[in-house]
Amino acid sequence: MSFEELEPWDAPVNIEPIANQIENLLVTHCVMTDQERVATTLWIISSYCNNSFRIFPRLTVISPERRCGKSTLLEVIEAVTKNALLTSNLSTAVLYRLTETTKPTLIIDEADTFIKNSDPQMKGVLNGGHNKSQAKVLRCEGDNHTVKVYDAWFPIVLASIGTLYDTIMDRSITINLIRKKPSESVMPPPQDLKAESLEIRQKILKWANDESTNIESNIHRPAYKGNDRATDNWTPLFTIAREISEHWFNKCEHAYHLLMHEVEMELPTLLLSDIRESFKKWKSERISSSELLNLIKQDETAPWESERLTAAKMASTLKPYGIKPSDIRFGKKVLRGYSQSQFTDAFERYLPRAPY
Template sequence: MSVFSEGAAKFAEELEEDALAAGKQNQGIPDDLHYDCSKTDADIQTVLEVRAAGGAQAPPAEPATEMVAVIKRHCVITDLEIDAMVLWILASYAMDDFRVFPKLALISPEKRCGKTTTMEVVGSMAKDGLIVSNMSAATIYRLAEQMQYTLLIDETDTFLKNGDAEINGLINSSHTKSAAKVTRCVGENHEPRVFSTWMPMVLASIGVLADTLMDRSITINLRRKKSHEHTERVPADLNEISEPLRQSISAWVEANRAAMRSQSVDVPNIGNDRAGDNWEPLLAVAALLGGSWPGRCERAFRELTIVEEPEQQTMLLRDIQQYFLKSGSLRVTSKELCEALTGDEDGPWKTCSNGKPLTPHLVGKLLRPYGVKPKTMRVGDNTPRGYEKAQLEDAFERYLS
């Protein structure tokens, strides 16, 4: 005889059926939701729908604001230079997505300007940062093969400024991805092997470095701290403290990697194409950060980029163009051209050749790389040599526009 009444037995049967139905309904629900008592069935369904649509997690927060705060805490640098450093570090995590990647040059006029401190701060946020104070040529490409470190070279002035042409060449080679390779013979059989030099580099120096290095760098000008300027000392465990920030940087870059590859940026024309190449990765990151960052990056680009004086042959080309524009003439003899250019008291041509004035011979020498040669022309009964405007139009358009 059953100990259950008929009503109790029916209730037990209904409970069993509900349990079976619930089991079927809960199949496929992840454990993190299945055991979360705070969520209703409707809440769980909403989460599942969001996950199914690819929205399981909110996009990572931008790390740039925290990076600015870290640099300001320890370094005496202008706001524009801080912005440039932050954008360079962020871009370095996605270096492989760019055709060209610049060095970051930390240049101080004298000692005690915070060079090593700034390098430590940059290194604490960099991807696989490695700080060294000297190195051989071989270690550069061996390290790049081992891992794509962010190589931070302190005391660069002590061994690069007047030094090893091979090391300079290797560092220069890492500027353009397609050319960031060197060949060396290895092993007992001296088999030729190709090594990569493609990795982010930070160069810290007292005084400027070789022109070729500076031309490939974003330059940060360090300054000695004034008595009233307060900074915090760098803690011994800064690298460990910064681990969450590096993870945040990495997560943000990875989340925006596809957009970084696909987008194109307009590089402001300031008359320096190499500088435009250097800043393109930073401009790309600024565009993804949005808000005030694109404008801040452009201001930093214009302020920190040095537009150097043109070389002598370019100045000559420019002044010949101005001569034709002002005179309205379509041709000029070499002698007349030299007289016109050396007659300008403010111009460089009175003392351009070791203190001596411009000559027809020097004009011909400077114009030869442009494919322009003097030609014989008739002027009355004379046949002097000179130049027609039409000869120079191609060079004007290519090098002065």
């Protein structure tokens, strides 16, 4: 397999016109929201600087069904990223051996089918490669079973019909494509788009090489919105946007606030959230397990009936948080129950600030 030997542009580069050019390519060929175009443009440019960051997100492109423009978007991304490798299938061994010869931008189409049918090690490599310090794969090789360390730190784009498994989505900037309306008009990419985009790639590489020290010294984390992982994922985009211009930084902030949806809570966290709401209704420091369970199940939109939540199952779910029921006197009766103060620490650590 041969990769492009990309040479940087031979003169200083103003990166803002390049960002505008990439954004215009997305306008011309892809049906996306303005905020998705901004996020995609910034991810592409920041991928040239991924070594400057501790965390680098996957760019995950999803759609509800076929013919929503994923392949076209991948063509555009392939044309303007460094050492792009577009594939719909590869083995785990190939994935971590890619860096033996190059640092690719790996673009995986049909990731829903590909990852679903892959071995569990593939998921581990994809998850671990999100964090620079964890992007290492250890394998025993040769007759002497010598341990060899592979570096799995490189930018990855994933395209899927429907969402991928939670750990990947949690590590991604997500682009939600939708099908083009009859009234919407975009042009198919030219056959030689990658060749036409050589100057873009060279100029981004030159700028990234020149600005690497400055970027590393000026990492910018976005405002916290109750999700540490999202803050980590968007940090490269905010950092690059601030280096481009104030205009692009403002566009990045707008995209972040619109695209960074509140992450759906996992069941244990949802249980904590519902318990917090139940205590607000109960307005007492202590509550029996049965009363707490009744309050939680009053919300018919919650999954607790289908999950067959019982007092015992609730206690088991709360145990990892260091919360256990105890015998509490309620009038003449002694019942198993909880005190609100038992939950204070868990509420502060695992739930967003309560709206009062």
